[in-house]
Amino acid sequence: MLMARVKSSAGCLVTGLAVVNWLAHSQSFAQATPAPIVTAQQISPAPTQFIGAWYGKWDGIFDAVLTVTSVGPDGIANIDYRWRDRPNQDFTVLPTKLAKIQNGVLAFGSISLRIDAANPNQAMGELNGHNENGPVHRLSVFAKR
Numbered sequence: 001m002l003m004a005r006v007k008s009s010a011g012c013l014v015t016g017l018a019v020v021n022w023l024a025h026s027q028s029f030a031q032a033t034p035a036p037i038v039t040a041q042q043i044s045p046a047p048t049q050f051i052g053a054w055y056g057k058w059d060g061i062f063d064a065v066l067t068v069t070s071v072g073p074d075g076i077a078n079i080d081y082r083w084r085d086r087p088n089q090d091f092t093v094l095p096t097k098l099a100k101i102q103n104g105v106l107a108f109g110s111i112s113l114r115i116d117a118a119n120p121n122q123a124m125g126e127l128n129g130h131n132e133n134g135p136v137h138r139l140s141v142f143a144k145r
Contacts, residue, residue, distance in 0.1 A: 044104030045115045047071045054113065056125050056142035058083070064125070064140065065091070066113065068099070068106070075101040079108065113142060120144075 054066045064083040071077045077099045082091035099108035106113045110129040116122040127138040 045117070045120060047075050047077070047101040049115055049120055050077060050101060050106050050113070052144045054123060054125075054142040054144050056140035058125070058127060058138040058140045060140075062138070063087075063091070064142075066111075066125075066142065071101060077101055077106060081108070081111070 048071050050068045051071060052068060054068070056064050056066075058064055062083055062085055065081070067080040069078045069080065078097060079099045081094040081096065083094075084091050094109070096108050099106050101107075104114060111125065111127050113123045113125045116124065121144040123142045123144070125140040125142050127136065127140075129136045
């Protein structure tokens with residue numbers, strides 16, 4: 001007996017002969033054309049979409065502001081990055097003034113920002129670094145204002 005395990009279009013795992021029979025008799029399956037291949041550049045935002053001030057809170061706690069003032073044709077961006085470790089504390093300014101934008105991701109040091117394809121005024125930020133306690137991994141949603 002021939003059995004099959006496939007995922008339905010709804011993402012459910014289906015097992016059994018019914019699937020084999022459906023696949024064998026489905027005209028739409030036999031005549032389906034492959035979906036076009038989409039490259040990263042087709043779905044990546046233009047580097048200039050990063051220009052502006054982005055506000056976020058690492059892990060919902062630590063305020064951060066990333067301001068992108070300009071982006072060159074090579075994807076090198078001039079930035080100003082500041083954060084604070086506690087409320088009511090002055091912002092600390094990062095000495096780095098350059099970032100690289102490649103395949104829709106702005107990156108500098110241990111920080112990266114990826115614009116949300118569905119909402120160009122929102123980006124997901126990721127920080128991978130170290131502090132006195134060891135490795136640090138922080139996330140934040142950044143809003144462009």
